[in-house]
Amino acid sequence: MEVDVRAGLEKLAGRLGGAGAKLTEAQRLSGGASMETWAFGFEGQGGPESLILRRRSAPFDEETARSVSLATEAALIQATEANGARVPTVRHVCDEADGLGEAYVMVRVGGETLGKKIVADPKFDAVRPLLARQCGESLVAIHKTAPPPGLKLKAVDGVAELDRYEEVYRATGAERPILELAFQYLRKHVPTPVEPTLLHGDFRNGNIMFDPEKGVVAVLDWELAHIGDPAEDMGWICTNSWRFGRPDRPVGGFGDYADLLAGYASAGGREIELSRVRFWQMLGSLRWGVMCLTMYLSWRDGITKSVERPMIGRRVSETEADLVVLLEEGL
Amino acid sequence: MITHPRTEELAESVRLWIDEIRPTLDPRNAFLARVAANAMATIARELIDGPAAEAAAVAGMAGVLGHDGTYAELNAELCARIRSGDLTVESPGLLAALTTMARDQIAIDQPSYKPEGTPAP
Numbered sequence: 413m414e415v416d417v418r419a420g421l422e423k424l425a426g427r428l429g430g431a432g433a434k435l436t437e438a439q440r441l442s443g444g445a446s447m448e449t450w451a452f453g454f455e456g457q458g459g460p461e462s463l464i465l466r467r468r469s470a471p472f473d474e475e476t477a478r479s480v481s482l483a484t485e486a487a488l489i490q491a492t493e494a495n496g497a498r499v500p501t502v503r504h505v506c507d508e509a510d511g512l513g514e515a516y517v518m519v520r521v522g523g524e525t526l527g528k529k530i531v532a533d534p535k536f537d538a539v540r541p542l543l544a545r546q547c548g549e550s551l552v553a554i555h556k557t558a559p560p561p562g563l564k565l566k567a568v569d570g571v572a573e574l575d576r577y578e579e580v581y582r583a584t585g586a587e588r589p590i591l592e593l594a595f596q597y598l599r600k601h602v603p604t605p606v607e608p609t610l611l612h613g614d615f616r617n618g619n620i621m622f623d624p625e626k627g628v629v630a631v632l633d634w635e636l637a638h639i640g641d642p643a644e645d646m647g648w649i650c651t652n653s654w655r656f657g658r659p660d661r662p663v664g665g666f667g668d669y670a671d672l673l674a675g676y677a678s679a680g681g682r683e684i685e686l687s688r689v690r691f692w693q694m695l696g697s698l699r700w701g702v703m704c705l706t707m708y709l710s711w712r713d714g715i716t717k718s719v720e721r722p723m724i725g726r727r728v729s730e731t732e733a734d735l736v737v738l739l740e741e742g743l
Numbered sequence: 744m745i746t747h748p749r750t751e752e753l754a755e756s757v758r759l760w761i762d763e764i765r766p767t768l769d770p771r772n773a774f775l776a777r778v779a780a781n782a783m784a785t786i787a788r789e790l791i792d793g794p795a796a797e798a799a800a801v802a803g804m805a806g807v808l809g810h811d812g813t814y815a816e817l818n819a820e821l822c823a824r825i826r827s828g829d830l831t832v833e834s835p836g837l838l839a840a841l842t843t844m845a846r847d848q849i850a851i852d853q854p855s856y857k858p859e860g861t862p863a864p
């Protein structure tokens with residue numbers, strides 16, 4: 413169903429800004445295959461407001477996508493914010509009256525989310541050496557948050573994650589020997605289970621807003637939040653697909669493992685072994701490879717039409733190029 | 744096949760045209776146009792480098808499996824034997840063959856990608 417987002421935002425301006433509030437800007441920001449992000453603003457009775465609308469734009473299968481609803485996402489952002497996490501401030505969770513489908517509104521904050529800029533722009537040269545440590549610190553406030561009761565969060569451990577992605581991989585019908593070998597290798601190296609915590613689930617360079625002076629401003633994009641091993645969030649930001657051309661700097665293309673782990677420990681997080689992070693990092697490459705396959709299939713099967721999807725399918729080989737090296741090195 | 748123009752030249756001409764009109768597009772379509780241009784570039788690279796990459800993959804897989812076959816046959820057997828646990832990271836030649844296959848494929852799909860283990864620039 414096509415939604416007229418601009419009309420919806422006009423209406424929302426009136427709802428949030430009071431009678432007579434006028435929309436002053438509305439612009440769709442690029443990126444995001446299944447989510448739309450809009451920057452908008454209005455002049456309301458309480459003064460001008462600059463906001464971000466996040467809305468689901470494509471049908472999704474809650475099982476294979478593992479996504480939570482946007483209402484759950486908003487609730488988790490609010491709960492982690494109350495626990496001291498660096499996250500956006502939720503302004504409004506949309507309901508049927510808004511006519512925007514599944515969506516919520518956040519206060520817009522300044523900063524940079526483009527991974528490549530964080531990794532390469534000279535503007536970030538001064539703060540870059542601090543970022544891995546800050547990422548470790550930021551995760552602690554998230555991992556120590558008790559999820560609000562009543563939310564449907566999936567619990568995942570290493571074995572369950574391998575089962576799940578192997579099942580998805582088998583269902584694609586693809587035959588990729590490197591992915592096969594990664595499944596077999598990881599099954600033999602599943603770390604001992606730990607007490608599970610709330611996880612962001614998509615904690616990587618690209619989903620974090622950074623400021624050139626302050627570093628981490630806000631952790632964004634909570635749709636894959638779930639319960640599991642805290643090392644999973646640390647491994648995902650170390651997955652090479654999110655290092656933007658700097659594989660020599662394992663944390664997000666900007667930092668070292670030791671700083672990530674030290675930041676986590678200094679903020680009161682439990683001690684985590686590097687090999688556990690590396691397990692999740694390797695599983696991260698494998699998982700991204702399988703996700704790329706499923707995104708291609710959503711195009712093949714006519715569910716989505718965008719040219720982005722088949723091209724994402726060609727990103728499977730980047731995970732294979734990473735996996736062969738990790739298989740050679742070991743955890 | 745016809746050489747004036749070759750198929751990869753057709754793909755290249757489309758890519759150049761997409762790049763030319765990109766600045767006139769709205770941000771969303773400019774982004775999709777960039778993806779489309781990348782797709783044309785991938786097609787051109789596969790037309791040029793695909794046959795040699797496939798031949799190398801066939802040779803590598805045949806070496807590990809100990810017999811000849813088509814790409815599809817060898818690939819299917821390799822997957823099955825890895826899945827069954829018959830072949831592992833310790834199996835002689837397996838990782839070397841897979842590494843060659845991965846490097847050749849990334850050179851077609853995303854030549855600018857820097858895999859794990861690439862040293863600092």
